[in-house]
Amino acid sequence: MRKILVIGSGKSTSFLIKYLLDKSESENLYITIGDINIENAKKLIGNHKNATAITLDVFNEISRIEAIKNTDIVVSMLPARFHIEVAKNCIQYKKHMVTASYISPEMQALNDDAKANGLVLMNEIGVDPGIDHMSAMQVLDSIRDKGGNVILFESFTGGLVAPESDNNLWNYKFTWNPRNVVVAGQGSAAKFLQEGTYKYIPYNRLFRRTEFLEVDGFGRFEVYANRDSLKYQSVYGLDNIKTLYRGTMRRVGFSRAWNIFVTLGMTDDSYTIEDSENMSYRDFVNAFLTYSPTDSVELKLRHALKIDQDDIVWDKLVELDIFNANKRVELKKATPAQILQKILMDSWTLEENDKDMLVMYHKFGYELNGKKHQIDATMVTLGDDQTYTAMAKTVGLPVAIATLAILNKKITTPGVQMPITKEVYQPILKELKDFGIQFNEKEVPYLGYNPLNN
């Protein structure tokens, strides 16, 4: 039997493991799942005969090497910062490796060694990064294959709550790491290209510079810009492109309300609040407002941010119960961002029967024979339940399919890779369709980046 070692069995591994188990008979696979805590792995395996869960501390070099030596390929589903030691062992013991994480400089540094040993170290093959790379490159290559010149590429992804479970005013629940949502966009300004001009949006304006998108059957969304839209400009072969913009999708109205937290300073993760442990939610809000012996926290906030009493953003704040004087923060030496995260988790944690949704939207503008064209490609994936989420599906299935394709020598180009070549994206995108992960492409009039045309 061919042996696959999956390290990590967190929330995003359910579909990955299910896929491998379902293929284990026909493909002659034996799957070992290693984690420091094997509860979830056991649950995912059930009593399948072609799999086992082992306790594996990835920081224990001896047991890590032992596990890696005894497999044919390694899938690391650990947080990104834990991949590198695994990757070094993979090279040492000549094993292929697959991750869904961004290629770190340390990982990239293994490229020569991987090539020299004929090993595939495939990364960024989940979703954002992953399916976005593959679906974008497929359309970009097809445009270029027919002689087109790409002048615009915009790409947006959102991890959201499914419409049927969407029951709060923010139209949002946490489906990915809550912390990443709270600190999203911080650091230096968001940078992108619009019609040949570099544009910069500082954090305090990021959530006020949104744009709208429509997805057939799912209505309207808004997007705010990612920090670095230009990250894949060269990798995608878009060095001469006029417009390059990547962003994050939310339901319309989220960003305007979120900007209240940004403006007040509640998303700041760079310092700790005095005596945060004993604060009420109300105290927390008040810490960002002027002192007054008489005025209420509510009125001070409304006045500071000029919020009318009948503005829906006000209801959004109230819905989060942030003015509650009895709920305690309870976190010691917490940053504003940590406290805000806790407050939001009270309201935005998925409930048992909630389903999540993964939405992706690409726009491709190109010139062909002197005419301008545009293709819009959209994809929506819904979760089945709290285990088999849209997130786990879109992250785990491409990882699983790539793993088997490498084992079967359908993906063979050695080195530290990401899924941007036909060798990789064609078979994977094709198979993803069987699981309902499919892009809806349509030709639309070329709009460029002109608000007047929209």
Next chain:
Amino acid sequence: MRKILVIGSGKSTSFLIKYLLDKSESENLYITIGDINIENAKKLIGNHKNATAITLDVFNEISRIEAIKNTDIVVSMLPARFHIEVAKNCIQYKKHMVTASYISPEMQALNDDAKANGLVLMNEIGVDPGIDHMSAMQVLDSIRDKGGNVILFESFTGGLVAPESDNNLWNYKFTWNPRNVVVAGQGSAAKFLQEGTYKYIPYNRLFRRTEFLEVDGFGRFEVYANRDSLKYQSVYGLDNIKTLYRGTMRRVGFSRAWNIFVTLGMTDDSYTIEDSENMSYRDFVNAFLTYSPTDSVELKLRHALKIDQDDIVWDKLVELDIFNANKRVELKKATPAQILQKILMDSWTLEENDKDMLVMYHKFGYELNGKKHQIDATMVTLGDDQTYTAMAKTVGLPVAIATLAILNKKITTPGVQMPITKEVYQPILKELKDFGIQFNEKEVPYLGYNPLNN
């Protein structure tokens, strides 16, 4: 003769050197001024017989030690980061030392050595830090001496243009390091205490949370909060204080207009703008606004920031000529802050006959015999001309007076010091009066921090 070595002869040394020269006969002093460029030192010395200018590269250990060995006391007027090697040599060769800079952790680390050798390493004895410490401690000590309990301390300093030279809409010109003005307030949130509650203001709100102050004969000012108002809480003996707030003074209206730069992202110093060298001022502004094939930069800015066409802040922007399409930035790989600084220096550089102004305002609230009291203390110093500026006066004179007092063994407490003890502040504040640097103290009704009372 007693020998004094002054290292550095920049803009803030004119009064320092003049004071020492004027005292050189009666006090039997010989002053050596060392700088890498001795042009300015020569000009300041003229043909005075008790002084000489020497070329001194502070990074050249041999000549640095040679100069320090041959003196009785060292005054370092270099930028703060260059003090430490001088300070180490001072300890090595048993010389006292005076600086106007904040005590760095490296400087503080020399405290034990300084004490063991009976050396005074006096720091923070210019202005902000310096005169603010001394004038505050004098009043705080007098309140405590009469049995009062200090419940409020607010302290504000502004380096501004003198009223007679105040001829632009911002009522501001650069009198200190322009770079510090452009990046002021950045980093984590401003933190202070109001009526027993910790308050936090994020950078994007800092210039919208101002307060007003009146100075007799000079009209109205506004203040915005410093990053860390609590820095001297313990040093000043204010651990149980209810309100502690330090800030920077500007003329009213400055901050509201400045906030436009903050909001657009033009003060960001954390990344560089693409092709900044070839940008016009107009291009720079446009980089922070949405793309439009038709709308003007002016209208886009007005719309983004909701500025009415008859709002004075608009005239302030126009006055700076930032919409000029012909003026070029010319700076290679410049950050937004560097570009903004250049644009502002076109308008805000002091002209030959311009005079500057240094303003300081302290509020002291205290309880005595069950009653609440308040003392407001203000100080305004005007510059004489572009050499003998208010800045050079308020920085240089306390340094000079302290230097002579140490030489004359009137200030003797050894160690890494700042001017917060009576031994230091009493004689210095007394002598500063002879130069017109004097606080105007008055009892006012205790207002606390209650906007309704103001």
